[in-house]
Amino acid sequence: MDALLNKRIKQVLKGDQNAFADIVSLYQSRLYQVCYRMLGNKQEAEDITQEAFVRAYINLHTFDQKRKFSTWLYRIATNLCIDRIRKKKPDYYLDAEVAGTEGLNMYSQIATNEPLPVEQVEEMELQERVHYEISRLPEKYRMIIVLKYIEELSLQEISEIVDMPIGTVKTRLHRGREALRKQLKNL
């Protein structure tokens, strides 16, 4: 796969724009997952994923082919996510629609004791809860938690993506786990 990827990168660098389509199809799903979990909603995730790929295309000549392409790509995407989050104001209101859901506000997030009618709905509810709990994490923990447990990357890779020493990544991961543990306990 790496050989094919390097071939495609070289083709793009020579001006073959179509070769970039293969790179996109190889990584779009992974980048979109990260963006979705980081930003909390599908529209923004789509925007940022697109922007990340466009930036990667424009700056491809700066990519060092001896390094891992996915790390480089994740780094572009996570930086864009952080920028986007920082531009947004904190906007958690109970009656605000939950990001990534339709017609679901925070009131509906408050646990009820009513049994759910269908198992499928139960599954859906769990997914919404997971998403909500992740999106509630402070962004610096969220990033590490997402890269570690959604993308299942190694601490070494995460440290390269977020450009921080591995010790800092570990600390954030530990704090992120604790923060999430407390969130779940209160639910």
Added chain:
Amino acid sequence: MGTCPEYIVEHMHNYLDGDISREHEQELKKHLQECSACQQHMHELSDTIAFVKSAAQVETPKNLEAMIMAQLPKPKTRFGVQKWLRQHPFLIAAAVFCLFMSAALFSHFNDDQQFSVTKQPNLVVDGQTVIVPKGEVVKGDIVVRNGDIVVEGEVDGNITVINGRYMASTAMVSGQIDEINESFEWLWYKVKTLVNDVFTLDTTIDDE
């Protein structure tokens, strides 16, 4: 749990990261067997991880790839030209040199409409006509610009007439006679003299 040492929680996290020494791991296990609060804490952490990991992969929008490809900046022709220029610096340098050289030469040819002749003793100048009088011997080359030359005597050297005519009947000229009337010939002549000069220079150096 308030009485438990803080490093136990740290051990838990290191254990979850798969980054714990054997001694610390044994220390942790021993403590967890004795302390139900810490056991609870450990369980909660494991559950937390399982909870996050249960996040299903969200479906990527179907048209995402097409959208991205449509947003890529179009490869511009200007960019292509620039790239080509950058890839052939020598060719560009040569082309620029030729351009300036020819421009200089042609402008020189056109501007220089004045009559002139190489200064040699015993040449007679009559209006725009240079005369080598009968019985005289001119040693050296003669270049006449924008004028004619009539050779009645002897010339020991080359004669070059630019934009003019060479007129002689029984003259003795030991060197070459060139008449140049066109821009192109003028250019060719320049190049030739340049090459000649270079070779002469070479031989002079060799001689020395």
